[in-house]
Amino acid sequence: MEQKSLELLQTSIAQGADGLGNDLKKILKKPFLLVTGDGREYYPEKIPVSETIRKILQHLPSFTDDQYYYMEERRLLVLQVSLEDSELRLFLFISRVAEKDIDGLLQTALTARLALMYFLRSKVEVGQEISRVTDEILTSAFAGVKSRLENLLQQSGIELDEKQSYRVMLVESEEQPFESIEVDFKASILQLMHQYNDAMVCPLVWHGRGVVIMPEIETVPEHPVHEHEQCMHRILQQWQRDFSKRHQLLLSCGIGNMHALSDLQKSYREARLALSYGRTKHEQGFFRYYHDCGIVSNIFAGGVESAFEFCRTALGRLLDYDGENDADLLATLKLLLETNFNYTTTAAELFVHVNTVRYRSDKIEQLLARDLNDPDVRFNLYAAVRVREILVDMHILPSGYVGNAGSVHEKIHGGEEAVSH
Known part of the structure; x- marks a missing residue:
């Protein structure tokens, strides 16, 4: 057994998943999948796991490397390999397994444990390096650093075409930390990419939000689902609904406009604004494009x-x-604008007497030197109120900020880094 373990280890080192999988196929004599807990299949194909396997991964009970999980109705045996210093798990899904076969398969799989641990270690190390480089890339791309994004992406092995335009989709959940759904987010987006001809770039998680970089629809290889942008819109909305239902949460999505790769930070900021626009309207579970934010x-x-x-x-x-x-x-001005200057309703919302609202309205008119009965004045004021709310939400303008117009430059540049977060 020791000799066989060393042979499998050598195969894993020299040939990776394909070589290891071919050797395991010979000794297990059963159909099997080699997958990681983040939803990636490495054998027999290097693709995102199927919807069925992803659901099994999501609901797997906790068990140790010395145990196994058996689904009798599916005749499926699941074995696990883990590392002490990593949360990533490697799973062996063996199908067509009768209960009487389990002990023999456990003994056979034991010879491959060393090779499987080496393979998992290599995936963990690659993943850590990708995560480190990706964070550098996204920080450079979306925090305003003047560096060429396409060069940074290429350094990490992420191939984007500098001649092509891309847009950013940001995904967030207010009910729970995004880290708790990160694995399924990545797996489900990867599956969507594979299903629809790799129309989207690999999903990322950055500063507590999901990030998906998508190419211009016209440049995607021909496929019925890519005939026009509305199709992709429906695909993404359906994904949002399915994901939200599966995790029993309200997932919100903001999508920026198309920009050249070197200006991708603009799309990121637009997506960020689309999220803030929805949040400041107290919406949850929304799906909004930047160009749908009106004025x-x-x-x-x-x-x-x-x-x-x-x-x-x-x-x-x-x-x-x-x-x-x-x-x-x-606050009084905002409610007056939203209620078409209904003093009674505004007073009720603010828990003050209606005469207090009338006094405040007169004071606002005096300070602004504007006729609040003028529809154009009201329009501009409401737009300014909404812009201020969004600036506060994006951490560009502190809540309750007091200052003179001369401090604009200092405040803006002090908040540029915050907008990326």
Whole structure:
């Protein structure tokens, strides 16, 4: 047995999954899959696991390397290999197994344990390196560092075409930490990629959100599902619904516009804004493109600094007064705009007397030197209020910030790094 273990180890070192799988096929004499717990199949094919296997992985009970899991109705035997310093697991799914076969298969598989542990160790080390490089790439790409993204991606083995345009989709869950669903997020997106002709780039997790980089639809190889962008929209929305239902949570998605690879950080920020737009409207489980954010997307089109300038120009004196006097004028203005200046409803929402709301309305009009009965004035003020909420949510503008227009440059550049988080 020791000699056979060494032979399998040598095969694993020299030939990887294919060589090890071919040797295991000879000694097990049963159909089997070699898969990792993050939803990747390495033998007989290097593809994302099927939906069936992914569901089994998701609901596997806890068991040790010295134990096994047997599904009698499927005649499926599952063996596990793990490492003390890693959460990643390697699983051997052996099918067509009768209960009487289990002991013999356990003995046979024991000879392969050393080789399987080596294989798992190699996957863990590669995964750690990819994670490290990916974090560097995303930090450089999305935190405003002026470096060529395509070069950084190529260094990590992620092949993107600099002549092609891409967009970013960000995925987040407010109910639970994204790390708790990271494995299934990656596995399900990988499966979607494989199912639809690899239309999306490998899913990533960064700063507590899922990140998916998608190429322009027209450049995807011909396939019925890629005839137009609406198809991809439906595919992604269906994935969002299925994933949310499976984990009993509300998953929100924000998608940026298409940009050249070197400007991918713009799509990231647009996707980030789409998420903030939904959150500040107190929505959950939404699916929103940046261009569906209405006038807000137009205001942010000139960049964060121009959006900040718009906000300060429209609301500056009001913000300064509110901060100095704790007057709640901004909150009052927002509710007045949302209720079409219904003083009674606004008073009820704020738990104040209706005369207090009338006084505040007069004070707002005095500070802004604007006629609040003018529809154009109301329109611009509501847009400014929404822009401010989004800037706060994106950690560019601190909540309750008080300052003069002269401090715009300092505040903007102080918040540029935060927008990436």
